[in-house]
Amino acid sequence: LAKTTQPISMDSxxxxxxxxxxxxxxxxxxDYITWxxxxxxxxxxxxxxxxxxxxxxxxxxxxxxxxRKSSTLSLPRVSLSDTAVYYCLVGSGGYNKxxxxxxxxxAVHP
Amino acid sequence: EADIYQTPRYLVIGTGKKITLxxxxxxxxxxxxxxxxxxxxxxHLIHYxxxxxxxxxxxxxxxxxxxRIRTEHFPLTLESARPSHTSxxxxxxxxxxxxxSYNSPLHFGNGTRLTVT
Numbered sequence: 001l002a003k004t005t006q007p008i009s010m011d012s013x014x015x016x017x018x019x020x021x022x023x024x025x026x027x028x029x030x031d032y033i034t035w036x037x038x039x040x041x042x043x044x045x046x047x048x049x050x051x052x053x054x055x056x057x058x059x060x061x062x063x064x065x066x067x068r069k070s071s072t073l074s075l076p077r078v079s080l081s082d083t084a085v086y087y088c089l090v091g092s093g094g095y096n097k098x099x100x101x102x103x104x105x106x107a108v109h110p
Numbered sequence: 111e112a113d114i115y116q117t118p119r120y121l122v123i124g125t126g127k128k129i130t131l132x133x134x135x136x137x138x139x140x141x142x143x144x145x146x147x148x149x150x151x152x153x154h155l156i157h158y159x160x161x162x163x164x165x166x167x168x169x170x171x172x173x174x175x176x177x178r179i180r181t182e183h184f185p186l187t188l189e190s191a192r193p194s195h196t197s198x199x200x201x202x203x204x205x206x207x208x209x210x211s212y213n214s215p216l217h218f219g220n221g222t223r224l225t226v227t
Contacts, residue, residue: 032213043200043218044153087153092213099169100145100153 004088009105018075020104022088025069030092033064033071038085038103047086048073075106083108113137116201116219123191124227131186131222133201142184143216145200146170153200159184191226198223 005023012018024033032051036044048055050062050071061074075082085103114135123129135142140161145153145168155168159178173195174188184203188195200221204214 034213034215036216041223042220043202044216045218046215049213049215089213098213100155102152 003099004090004101006086006088006101006104008102009107011107011109012078013109014079015077018078018082018106018108020073020075020086020088020106021070022073022090023070024088024090027068027090028092031068031090032092033062033068034089034098035060035062035073036087036089036100038087044087044100078106078108080108080110082106114201114203114217114219116199116222118222119220120223120225122225122227125190125192127191129188129191129224131199131201131224133184133186133219134182135184135203135217136182137203137205137217138181139203139205139217140181141204141206141214142178143202143204144168144174144176144184144186145202146172147198147200147221149198157186191224193226196224196226 034049035047037047038044048060048062050064052064055062063072085105087100087103089098091098117132142159144157146156147153154170156170156172157176159165165176174186176186178184198221200218202216202218204216
């Protein structure tokens with residue numbers, strides 16, 4: 001199972017771009033990289049998933065270098081409502097093989 | 111938006127009681143999961159199911175049991191609640207991925223916060 005390492009916490013201000021990097025040195029060939037967001041007292045919510053290069057949706061962008069040993073979730077122009085915990089997961093073949101780590105606590109300040 | 115419901119939202123119960131946490135989804139997803147999460151801590155997979163009559167234990171040992179008699183319903187039962195069971199329990203579902211490597215997004219309920227006194 002690919003283990004991930006993320007910063008425990010990050011601070012930002014409204015309107016800034018936030019980049020959260022996740023390390024996954026032992027990622028396997030078939031593994032995908034998935035990011036989730038969790039607000040207090042709620043279940044996690046899917047943000048974005050990718051395999052290589054760059055993926056963008058209406059919420060975020062995901063950058064994956066050629067060696068795929070890390071990935072960066074980019075949140076453009078964050079607002080206070082983006083304050084949450086962000087989880088990076090790596091794996092394939094279903095969520096019974098994935099591990100939610102401790103995640104990154106993002107605090108957005110006015 | 112995902113339609114997955116958990117009841118009750120909050121539950122305070124005494125030691126030794128039997129409880130069942132309900133989870134239902136209306137998306138027709140075959141795969142369902144139960145996670146346990148203590149405040150400020152990571153999620154731990156305790157049970158999952160591939161479909162009707164399929165149940166498996168997850169990575170974290172749990173004294174709870176689950177059943178999957180209907181596709182949309184995946185209840186979790188504690189036969190005798192203890193204070194160590196105090197936690198948040200999150201139910202999730204996903205559809206089967208179109209390939210063996212892709213992970214279909216998990217859809218989570220809002221959880222049941224259980225307190226055993």
